[in-house]
Amino acid sequence: MKRKIAAIVLSFAMTACLFAGCGKDKDTGTSLANTDTVDSAIKNATPVEDSTGYLYTGAGPITGEDASLKLMAQESNYTNVDIRKAPIVLKVFEEAGVTPVWDLYDYNDYEKLAAPIISSGDTDADIIKIPDNDPNQVYIKSGLFVPLDEFFDYMPNFIKWLSENPVEKAELTAEDGHIYYVPGLNVADDYQPCLMYNKVWLTKAGIEAPTTLDEFTEMLRYFKNNDMNGNGDASDEIPMCVMKEFLPYMFGPAFGLDLVSGFRADEAGNVTYAYADSENYKKYLEYLNGLYEEGLIDPDFTSWDRDMVIDFISKDLTGVAFDFSWAMSMMYSNVLPYYDGTEDTAFIGVAPLSGECEGFYIGRNSLSGMFGVNKKSSQIELAVKFLDYAMSDHCQDYYQWGIVGESYIVNADGSREYTENGNNNDWLQQFGINPAFVLPAAQSVEATDILVAPWHARINGELRQYVKDPWPEIYATSKESDTVNLYMPDIQAKVDESTIDFITGKKNLTSDFDSYISELDRLHIDEVTEVRQTQYNRYLKALGE
Ligand SMILES: [Ca+2]
Numbered sequence: 001m002k003r004k005i006a007a008i009v010l011s012f013a014m015t016a017c018l019f020a021g022c023g024k025d026k027d028t029g030t031s032l033a034n035t036d037t038v039d040s041a042i043k044n045a046t047p048v049e050d051s052t053g054y055l056y057t058g059a060g061p062i063t064g065e066d067a068s069l070k071l072m073a074q075e076s077n078y079t080n081v082d083i084r085k086a087p088i089v090l091k092v093f094e095e096a097g098v099t100p101v102w103d104l105y106d107y108n109d110y111e112k113l114a115a116p117i118i119s120s121g122d123t124d125a126d127i128i129k130i131p132d133n134d135p136n137q138v139y140i141k142s143g144l145f146v147p148l149d150e151f152f153d154y155m156p157n158f159i160k161w162l163s164e165n166p167v168e169k170a171e172l173t174a175e176d177g178h179i180y181y182v183p184g185l186n187v188a189d190d191y192q193p194c195l196m197y198n199k200v201w202l203t204k205a206g207i208e209a210p211t212t213l214d215e216f217t218e219m220l221r222y223f224k225n226n227d228m229n230g231n232g233d234a235s236d237e238i239p240m241c242v243m244k245e246f247l248p249y250m251f252g253p254a255f256g257l258d259l260v261s262g263f264r265a266d267e268a269g270n271v272t273y274a275y276a277d278s279e280n281y282k283k284y285l286e287y288l289n290g291l292y293e294e295g296l297i298d299p300d301f302t303s304w305d306r307d308m309v310i311d312f313i314s315k316d317l318t319g320v321a322f323d324f325s326w327a328m329s330m331m332y333s334n335v336l337p338y339y340d341g342t343e344d345t346a347f348i349g350v351a352p353l354s355g356e357c358e359g360f361y362i363g364r365n366s367l368s369g370m371f372g373v374n375k376k377s378s379q380i381e382l383a384v385k386f387l388d389y390a391m392s393d394h395c396q397d398y399y400q401w402g403i404v405g406e407s408y409i410v411n412a413d414g415s416r417e418y419t420e421n422g423n424n425n426d427w428l429q430q431f432g433i434n435p436a437f438v439l440p441a442a443q444s445v446e447a448t449d450i451l452v453a454p455w456h457a458r459i460n461g462e463l464r465q466y467v468k469d470p471w472p473e474i475y476a477t478s479k480e481s482d483t484v485n486l487y488m489p490d491i492q493a494k495v496d497e498s499t500i501d502f503i504t505g506k507k508n509l510t511s512d513f514d515s516y517i518s519e520l521d522r523l524h525i526d527e528v529t530e531v532r533q534t535q536y537n538r539y540l541k542a543l544g545e
Contacts, residue, residue, distance in 0.1 A: 036542070037177035038169065041149035042159045050154065050381045058156040058392060061097030062385040068099040069379070069386055072114065072125035073371075074437035077107040078429045086432025087406070088398050092439065096389050098382070107437060118144060126377040127387060129437070130181065130370050133473060136481040140180050145372035147178035151384040157392040158182060170542035171367055171473045181370035182387045185442035188366035189467045190460055191325040193249045196347040200338060201228045201319040209350040213254055213287060216353055220296040220320070229316040239296050240320035241312045243304050244500070247288065249362055250322045254355030255284040260362045261471035263532045269540060271533040275495045276520050282513055285502040287355075292503050302500055310335055313347070321347055325460055329453035343455035352466050363467040368443075369436050391440040399434050399441035407431055417450060474535040483531050487524040494519055 049055045054064040076083045083089055084102050093100045103125050105113045111131035117123050118130065121144045130139050139145065152159050162169040162179075172179045197209050201223060210216040220239040227234040242250060248259030257274040258264045259281075265271045275281055291297045298304075306327075312318050314335035321332055333339045333346035352359030371390075373383040389395065401408045407422040421427045434441050449457035476484070498516050501507035507516070 036173075038149050038162070038173055038179055038542075039544070041152045042163060045152035045155070045159050047156060048153045050385070056154060056156075056385050056389075058388070059394065060095035060389055062389050063097050063382055066099075067097065067379070067382055068101050069127060069383055070101040070103055070125045071127045071129075071438060072103040072105075072117070072123055073127075073129040074107045074110045075104045076429065076435075076437060078426075080426070081429045081432075083432060083435060083438055086430065086435060088402055088432030089435050089438060090432075091398055091403060092390060092395050096386055098386055104438070110437075118142060121376070123374065124376070126374055126379060126383040128372055128374055130372060133183075133367055133370055134181070134475070135473070136476050136478065137174060139372070140174050140176075140475070141478075144375055145180045146375050146377075146380055146384070147180060148182070148373070148384065148387075149179050151373075151381065154381055154385045155388040158388045161391065166543055167469065167472065168367060170539050170544075171365070173542040174475050175477055175538065181372050182391050182440045183370045184368035184436045184440045185366045186364060186368045187443045187445055187448065188469075189363045189464055190445045191448060192361055192363045192463075192467050193246060193322065193324050194328075194349045194361055194463055195250060195352060196321045196323070196328055196332065196349050198319040198321075198336075199344055199346055199348050200336075203344070204228060209348075211351050211354060211359070213251075213353055213355045217291065217296065220291065221294075223319045224296060228319060236317060238298050238312055238318045240322075241298070241304070241309045241318040242301070242320065242322045243306065243309060244302050246322040247503075251284060251288060251353065253360045253362070254353045254357060255280045255287075256357035257281060257284060258362055258468075258470065259284075263471050263529070265536050269536065271529055271536050273520075273525055273529050273532075275499075276517060276525050276529075278513070278517050282509060283356075285499070285513075286509055288503045289505060289509060293505060297503070302504075306331070325349060325456075325463070326452070328459070329456035333453070333456075341453065343459075346453070346455065348455070349459045349463055351463070359466070361463065361467045362470055364470055365473045367473055369440070371440050387440065395439070396442050396444070399436075399439065400444040400447045402428070402431050402433055407433070416446075471532075472536075472539050474539045476531075476535065480531045480535065484528055487528050491520060491523045491525055491528065494523060 047055060047057045050063075052063070052065055056062050083104070084100070089100075103123070110129075114129075114131045118128060118139050119142050121142060128144070134140060148155065148158070162172075168183070168185075169179075172181060172183065174180060202209060205219065205222050205226070205228075207219060207222075210219050223237050223239040225234065226237070228237050248257075252259035252274065257277060257280055259274045262275060263271055263273055288297065306323070309321065309323070310331055313321065313332050314337070316337055321327070323332070328347055328349050336345065336347070339345045352361050371387055373380055373387065377383050401416060402422060404410060406419065407428060408416050408418050410416050418428070421431075434443065445460075449460070452460075494516075498507060502509055502513070502516075
């Protein structure tokens with residue numbers, strides 16, 4: 001069972017597609033300040049001939065001469081896939097007019113193997129995939145990477161994308177005002193974690209899907225006290241089966257808290273730490289402790305993993321789940337004994353719960369695998385142009401769908417579907433679908449939609465409106481990361497332990513909560529919050545506010 005689930009999740013991660021922007025509209029409507037480096041570079045960029053006299057305007061080929069580029073990146077995470085031979089990857093190089101020279105390292109050990117090479121600068125690769133998103137600017141500070149904004153004349157696709165995605169542009173802007181990486185993209189607003197109800201149980205109970213905490217509690221009581229699964233035993237129902245790591249996603253927003261990111265800025269830009277909110281976080285804990293005391297949260301919930309939740313669901317023991325949206329039709333509904341492929345017999349995603357505050361779901365950051373150009377490369381212009389071409393919409397279409405007539409077909413109405421081969425995951429991986437480990441590929445919502453049940457895709461579209469951005473990804477200075485690394489692990493440990501103790505009643509909310517808050521003070525939460533505030537101010541500046 002476990003193995004199968006891992007495979008499913010992996011295949012989602014790899015085939016699910018996305019597309020740039022993925023339906024996300026993060027434009028804040030604010031005008032971009034043209035005072036900073038990146039914005040003026042975008043504003044002043046004009047396509048110009050390179051040193052060989054070739055003019056690249058965003059489409060392939062990117063050069064008029066025989067050319068090759070050396071890429072340092074990852075092998076596929078599928079051991080039976082040789083990405084060097086994958087048709088989609090070869091197609092992109094072929095259209096670019098460039099021959100790839102590969103310097104690939106094991107997928108799982110990439111960070112361990114690549115980090116020392118990048119830090120020491122001991123590589124002649126022209127293009128390098130960095131092992132993480134460089135949160136502390138370690139690779140940027142190594143001086144190995146070219147500030148891409150100095151080459152924006154050669155990056156028409158990239159600057160268009162940056163202009164259309166101010167949040168990602170701000171996140172990519174380093175502390176020194178330059179942009180060093182071209183990113184791949186995750187789906188960030190679609191298929192995010194959400195609340196799911198057992199539709200058959202709702203129907204049996206004769207109720208609509210609850211949208212408030214009060215209605216929700218009533219529903220749990222009904223599930224607990226009735227023989228929902230009809231096996232003659234009214235005591236074997238587990239009203240909700242949710243792993244503990246999803247409780248913050250599920251209930252925090254009803255109390256106005258983003259307990260997933262932890263840090264959050266209010267409308268005025270003031271940053272606070274949700275777990276140190278002595279009013280709202282206390283109310284959150286009081287609510288969950290109430291559910292626990294009443295037996296509406298199972299006594300064993302802290303030990304549950306996804307396999308156990310799937311096992312409960314397969315035995316028709318529960319009415320409520322909360323997980324990544326993907327689980328809805330692909331891991332939960334499909335194991336229900338009576339699921340027939342329709343919404344009426346499924347675990348269905350629903351709107352978030354509201355309390356004193358209106359509910360929302362928490363999305364994720366979209367920046368994924370990042371690529372930079374080696375400052376020591378003898379062909380920086382070519383490398384920059386290749387990255388620009390490789391992130392273009394034209395190439396994203398290859399990454400997400402493959403090649404027409406081979407991996408997919410276009411119907412008369414313009415819609416697409418995968419061919420029989422395209423629906424074979426092994427074949428599709430070998431074909432090179434979503435090659436994010438070697439190229440700046442974006443996942444696509446549209447290609448995910450056709451992988452899940454039709455009702456699931458429709459529900460995802462309905463839930464997108466509730467998804468809010470998480471705390472942005474902001475580069476840290478070394479002093480900032482020192483402060484965070486010094487204090488945050490102890491704070492996190494304290495929070496994790498106390499949360500469970502308060503929910504289960506091991507700690508008393510009336511007598512012990514104040515000392516919990518003082519303990520966070522003693523662990524220097526103020527200093528960490530101050531760092532987050534400084535970073536957030538920098539982010540707003542890069543955003544043009
Ligand atoms: Ca029963």
